[in-house]
Amino acid sequence: MTDAERNRIFEEWIEAHKAILFKVARAYGSTHADREDLFQEIALQVWHSVAAFRGDSAVATWIYRVALNTALAWSRKERKHGTGRQDFDAATALLVAPPDRDPRLEWIYRQIAELDEVNRSLALLMLDGFSYRDMSQILGLGESNVGVRINRIKAALTARLAKEQTDGL
């Protein structure tokens, strides 16, 4: 596969599935700088993975797998903030945040951030409607294990939602 072909496929994937990268970066990065670094790292890994994609799964599933692998392996000590951006102003941002934020989404991400790293992955996949089978294949866990964890996550979210009713969300 030539570089041009890889870049073309990568740009198509990012255009169609950039929401996946945003969600994972938002869930695993605690500050905006961390999210930028993690987004950049995930994008790089997705780019690397283009040549290895054989079409055995949907592109969204593949990208989720790469993104979650990257997020779990990512460490703040390996921050690359600014790496590869020598030709741009140091303050140029890779991610541009919208002026208004949905408080409901902020609440959801706060709850996700309280989960451990593995359950955080499951929460993201559950919210995006993946089947237990898909989750099992992405994470390498047994389906029953996935089911038990998902039920716990749902129960915890439902309990917190009930508690937050008075906040007017």
Add this chain to the structure above:
Amino acid sequence: MDFDQMMDAWKSQDERPLYGVNGDLLRLVLRHEQADIRRALRWDQWTTYVVGTVMAAVAIASLWAFLHLRGMSVPAVAAMSAALGAAMLWIGALWLSRRRQSVREREFGSTLQEEVRRNLSLIDYRLSQVGRWSNLLLWSAPIVASASLIVWLIMEINGIEDLWLTAGTAAFLIVSIAATTYESSRTARQELLPRRQRLAELLEMLNSP
């Protein structure tokens, strides 16, 4: 907000993404990444195979020239052949070791759990090579032997027979090489062991009910 409303809020991200992306900046980052990969590959090939082989070849050629000037004999030819054979074996062992590790890494699947196992395998491999100073010394032995041989040849050619100078030079070489190797190995362990610990914890989290 109830559970269904929460799911609706979540799905709204697909229509209204959380962020915008600076496309030009992302493309630039990728170009730098491609350049970095090519540079790292060239560096790896250059230092591991070319420099090591050239150093071993220069040492062997120097020894051959020295012995030829003094008159080659059967034991000298045997010593030369042994040195050449050892150098070839070293190159072969290094190549085989890396190839086996590549094959081992390809056997892992692409799930998250398998990816963690693959990374663990890679770290264990690096620890086996550089994590113990005795192993690091073994892998750098041909370069160490070549340096020692060149120093000895220089002293022989210049007719330096001072025992204390010879012993002092040898002691300096041994101590500096051992200290450098020990320090390199300690630094590598400091970097690799925490990463190994984190991966092991991740694997345990994945395997726990």
